[in-house]
Amino acid sequence: MVILELLEFKCPSCSGAIGFDSRLQKVKCPYCDAEFEMESLKAYDEALKNDQPDEMEWETQAGSQWDESEASKIYSYICKSCGGEIVADENTAATSCPFCNNPVVMVGKLSGILRPDYVIPFKLDKKAAKEGLMKHLQGKKLLPKIFKDENRIEEIKGIYVPFWLFDADADANFRYRATKVRTWSDNNYIYTQTRYFSVLRSGSLAFERVPVDGSTKMPDDLMESIEPYDFSDAVDFQTAYLAGYLADKYDVKADESIARANARIRRSIEQLFASTVTGYATVTLESSNIRLQNGKAKYALYPVWLLNTVWNNKRYTFAMNGQTGKFVGDLPLDKAAYWKWLVGLTAAFGAFTYLALFLLRLL
Amino acid sequence: MKKRNLLISLTIIFWVASLVTGFAASDRELPLLVDDADLLTISEKEILHAELERISKEYKCEVAIVTVKFKGIGRTATEYADDFFDYYGYGYGKNDDGILLLVSVLDRDAAISTHGNAIRIFTDTKLNYMYKKFLPYLTNGNYSKAFSTFVELCEEIFEQARAGTPFLSGKRLIVSLIAGVIFALIVTGIMKGQLKSVRFQPAATNYLRDNSFNLKVSRDLFLYSRIDRRLKPKSSSSSGSSTHVSSSGRVHGGSSRKF
Structure with a gap:
């Protein structure tokens, strides 16, 4: 005889209720289609329950x-x-x-x-x-x-x-929500995988x-x-x-x-x-x-x-x-000196950038 | 004395020889205009051919137009144009600088192949601009007008390349000015910051007791993953020329269009 352990969890992605059947190895949220490992879902749920106010x-x-x-x-x-x-x-x-x-x-x-x-x-x-x-x-x-x-x-x-x-x-x-992002591509598409932790x-x-x-x-x-x-x-x-x-x-x-x-x-x-x-x-x-x-x-x-x-x-x-x-x-602050420096540096950096853009044939 | 004479005459011989090879359009087996599809009248051909000769000499870069009825199966229009360019020895000077327009009438393909210096001169943006101007004439069957437009566009782009980048440019001035102001604001901001030394300490990390930090739980739980995909943007680089290698192993630029 199989004993069903039925627990209810909150989906970490959309907060919808997920029914959890212990016979399944993976859980899928019916609302947002996210898939979960049972173990991490359990641990996550425990962490949620542990939340306490500051003292x-x-x-x-x-x-x-x-x-x-x-x-x-x-x-x-x-x-x-x-x-x-x-x-x-x-x-x-x-x-x-x-x-x-x-x-x-x-x-x-x-x-x-x-x-x-x-x-x-x-x-x-x-x-x-x-x-x-x-x-x-x-x-x-x-x-x-x-x-x-x-x-x-x-x-x-x-x-x-x-x-x-x-x-x-x-x-x-502390509980943080963190992501890891991986990107790859084939001929037509760029794929981005975001893993949530x-x-x-x-x-x-x-x-x-x-x-x-x-x-x-x-x-x-x-x-x-x-x-x-x-x-x-x-x-x-x-x-x-x-x-x-x-x-x-x-x-x-x-x-x-x-x-x-x-x-x-x-x-x-x-x-x-x-x-x-x-x-x-x-x-x-x-x-x-x-x-x-x-x-x-x-x-x-x-x-x-x-x-x-x-x-x-x-x-x-x-x-x-x-x-x-x-x-x-x-x-x-010496305001006059400030403006002198600002104008002088703008001119110097501007001229430098202008020359660099010209020499590199950009713009 | 004799030795010096020999040296001078040798130098002259080398100089003349290099001049000759410099002019060497000699390895080309076909004229600049090859109208195998017979799209042009004799007088149109004469005018266009003269024009191609003139522009090629003037800008030291061969401009060629090739028409065929049917390019055959197994090759793209670009590959056909590349091969035509390579096998019949088109191109000016030792780098074989040149641009070749291929029109295959039954396939309704137009392809441009560039080689040598022309790759740099005819950037992707410039090629797109050219297609936009002369393709409509091809579509209407006005071949003569299409080819003369092509030649005019080549000349226009050669002229631009010859003029080079003008030193004065309003756009560059505005960009440099903005960059200059940003840099100057950063530097003067740092200088201003030196004047301010009174501020609240946000944290109390100085007062953490040594070795008292004890991390008891450190768990990273994987929850779920999502995969998003989006269409790759088609490469339409605004500057620069995309290149490919032809069947003879030489680097070409260019692209093709349907008309």
């Missing part, structure tokens, strides 16, 4: 409370002009705001914020920051010459910037200390541009490291920063899994789910050199990674 939950117990004696040695300042809040130890007199250069006033002892877990101490000094700027301005043909010549940086300040660091283990499942990938990975800028005064894109920091230099926070430098007070809480960390982690996971799908003509993502576990956040201070200058009534801010020396900052 990206975090614990955000970052930072700790200050103890009395530490807190009493740290003063808080506020800038009346831009509202920036900074802290400095008792030996460092903060006089001007690192963000807008206006005078700051001391508002008293530290209060209301957490104590950092880690700090990466400054490795590079003010001189290195100046050299960094000089190097940054070199070799840029569309930078107005006047900007380079007249460049007077009003003040260079070393600031500890608050960062939330996110750790997480991730599990991820369901590509399943799943695995785990872990992220460590993905930083998110915790200060609204520091532009997030500027801070992400000077990444990465090497965390192996980090030490447990001691107020002594603040001597001579300012520290920015965080005003974005850890749980408000999670979205940014999630977005970056998600993008990394997507890129990493996509890079394991090779050998296909086309690959499209069909479904994905990412689950984060053991999400933890820590609070750290990272060293940044901040340089400000005003040119043509516009403020230009440069930042240098105080650990690695990576220097960033957008520069103004």
Whole structure:
């Protein structure tokens, strides 16, 4: 006696229902005529059932409370002009705001914020920051010459910037639809065979200390541009490291920063899994789910050199990674030089193309 | 002194000899006009023959017209034209540059065979253009007009080839200008890009823990395949000449049409 195993599947090509008879070796979709192997159809169906929603939950117990004696040695300042809040130890007199250069006033002892877990101490000094700027301005043909010549940086300040660091283990499942294409021809026809594959990938990975800028005064894109920091230099926070430098007070809480960390982690996971799908003509993502576990956040201070200058009534801010020396900052465009280059290059390339076309007798 | 005289006279002999072979239409066994099908009157023949002689000499490339009643079975019109060209020794100079029009009246076939330099001059596009102009006269039975049109077209195309590609061309100017602007935009775009260094980091790959990536499932399931077929586009290359090899092993250009 033959036991019929009757299962129902969704056609991977047209989503129509395919009745499946276990006595047959191949299955044909009655709607779109696509043919399938039983084994892959079963596996594909299982993969469909495995689809789960994303989970990206975090614990955000970052930072700790200050103890009395530490807190009493740290003063808080506020800038009346831009509202920036900074802290400095008792030996460092903060006089001007690192963000807008206006005078700051001391508002008293530290209060209301957490104590950092880690700090990466400054490795590079003010001189290195100046050299960094000089190097940054070199070799840029569309930078107005006047900007380079007249460049007077009003003040260079070393600031500890608050960062939330996110750790997480991730599990991820990805399902892609991929095709391989083969073309051949006989006397009359060109044939194109497209083979469709369901590509399943799943695995785990872990992220460590993905930083998110915790200060609204520091532009997030500027801070992400000077990444990465090497965390192996980090030490447990001691107020002594603040001597001579300012520290920015965080005003974005850890749980408000999670979205940014999630977005970056998600993008990394997507890129990493996509890079394991090779050998296909086309690959499209069909479904994905990412689950984060053991999400933890820590609070750290990272060293940044901040340089400000005003040119043509516009403020230009440069930042240098105080650990690695990576220097960033957008520069103004010399419009006249831009047009000169555009017209000149058009003429040169155009003439070259014209001559090449003539010599090769094309057109 | 004697040695030098000998050298000079030898040089002169070689020069004269090469001139003679240069003119050598000598290996041709038949005239430029062979009207075996008897399509033309005697006076038409005389005029056409003179015209073929003139144009062949002028452009150093033989232009021949051959008519037959029936080309026989077993050969295409193009093959017949190629063989006629090869066996009767048509062609100008040592490369046998020439173009031959064959008309087979009962088969209603017209074929053009080119050889040597003529392959390059009479590109597929040019041949198509010629057929379009003179075939209607063949269809109407106006053979004299068809042949004179053919000769005029040959002359027109020889003239174009002689003039070469003109240096000034509006089309080329526009294309170069567009290409120039695109190149310049790319280069200035790169230069502009140097000014911008502040941007968000899209991913967090720097913070992936070393060796933590563990791919547990990696399955590639073949689902199904489809085969699409479409008609091969007939080769009508806009520039260049398609060639074939005749039964005597020589390379010819050309094609044939029905009329």
